[in-house]
Amino acid sequence: MSNYPTPPFKSQKQPVPGDQSKMDPYPDCGEKSYKGSGRMANKIALITGADSGIGRAVAIAFAREGADVAISYLDEHDDAKETARWVEEAGRQCILLPGDLADKAHCSAIVNDTVKKFGRIDVLVNNAAFQMTHETFEDIPDEEWVKTFDINITAMFRICKAALPSMPAGSSIINTSSVNSDSPSPSLLAYATTKGAIANFTAGLAQSLGPRGIRVNSVAPGPIWTPLIVSTMTEDDITHFGKNTPLGRPGQPVEVAPIYVLLASDEGSYISGTRYGVTGGKPIL
Ligand code: NAD
Ligand code: MG
Numbered sequence: 001m002s003n004y005p006t007p008p009f010k011s012q013k014q015p016v017p018g019d020q021s022k023m024d025p026y027p028d029c030g031e032k033s034y035k036g037s038g039r040m041a042n043k044i045a046l047i048t049g050a051d052s053g054i055g056r057a058v059a060i061a062f063a064r065e066g067a068d069v070a071i072s073y074l075d076e077h078d079d080a081k082e083t084a085r086w087v088e089e090a091g092r093q094c095i096l097l098p099g100d101l102a103d104k105a106h107c108s109a110i111v112n113d114t115v116k117k118f119g120r121i122d123v124l125v126n127n128a129a130f131q132m133t134h135e136t137f138e139d140i141p142d143e144e145w146v147k148t149f150d151i152n153i154t155a156m157f158r159i160c161k162a163a164l165p166s167m168p169a170g171s172s173i174i175n176t177s178s179v180n181s182d183s184p185s186p187s188l189l190a191y192a193t194t195k196g197a198i199a200n201f202t203a204g205l206a207q208s209l210g211p212r213g214i215r216v217n218s219v220a221p222g223p224i225w226t227p228l229i230v231s232t233m234t235e236d237d238i239t240h241f242g243k244n245t246p247l248g249r250p251g252q253p254v255e256v257a258p259i260y261v262l263l264a265s266d267e268g269s270y271i272s273g274t275r276y277g278v279t280g281g282k283p284i285l
Contacts, residue, residue, distance in 0.1 A: 006249040008239045018227025020052040020079045027225050029057040030254035036064030039265040044118040048072040049128030051080035053226030057253035058260045063090035070114040072097040102150040107158035115166045123264040126156040127176040131191035145190045152194035169213030174263050175202050177218040199275050206273030215272035217263045222279030223250040246281025
């Protein structure tokens with residue numbers, strides 16, 4: 001058994017997009033535990049949504065494996081600076097790229113800034129997302145439906161398109177999907193629909209890019225303790241978060257990071273077109 005926190009959690013509703021430093025327990029992004037072993041030596045990674053949560057854990061792991069990291073995020077400057085601090089403490093370079101990925105121009109700007117600084121992109125992690133819970137289908141505002149698609153899937157298309165000219169053979173694209181991709185939660189319908197789209201997009205893109213030597217995979221996390229949760233779920237769902245998994249608790253971001261490292265590293269050279277679950281035992285089929 002692990003020593004990771006189990007529900008019930010304290011009531012702690014936050015406004016979107018959430019502030020990791022205010023969460024209790026503080027999410028474990030591997031700050032004190034992740035050990036690298038040179039598996040990504042001198043690679044260049046661009047990670048969206050890397051200020052906090054899963055993205056931060058991936059940034060810390062990549063840096064400790066030897067990669068330089070560009071971090072895209074919305075506007076959580078303090079969380080982003082904390083991630084950058086850990087990347088730099090690992091002896092790697094980091095740039096911070098705040099801004100709204102619902103804006104088409106910003107999707108190409110984060111790619112251009114990364115390439116300007118580091119010269120290329122070896123690993124692209126499309127991880128930023130928006131979600132909101134609603135009791136009924138009719139409660140979903142039209143604008144929110146469109147916004148969810150813009151941030152979660154359209155931005156992914158645009159960033160991939162902008163990045164590809166700077167991605168050499170051997171590169172890897174990793175898209176964050178969800179257990180919602182094949183087991184949609186009705187209270188998260190717009191979000192769940194985008195996560196199904198991400199899994200499908202990934203499988204199609206892997207076939208397009210295989211001949212160029214570029215691999216594309218998605219990761220489908222189950223419940224993970226991050227700012228996304230405390231800023232969008234109901235208080236009751238937050239308190240009992242992760243309890244309904246076979247392991248009886250949410251995952252911590254650090255527990256998701258190792259699959260991103262495998263998919264990003266050259267050890268994953270024959271892995272493409274697939275979706276990997278990190279779900280605490282919830283089946284994905
Ligand atoms: P998180 O809140 O730490 O990360 C999401 C990040 O997305 C935010 O930090 C924010 O900066 C960024 N973002 C949101 N809207 C944006 C916008 N308009 N423009 C630019 N950036 C924006 O939460 P997380 O749980 O680590 O989320 C990371 C990924 O994991 C998401 O794709 C999420 O859907 C996925 N996921 C999370 C869970 C979970 O239980 N936490 C489960 C399955 C999948
Ligand atoms: Mg954040």
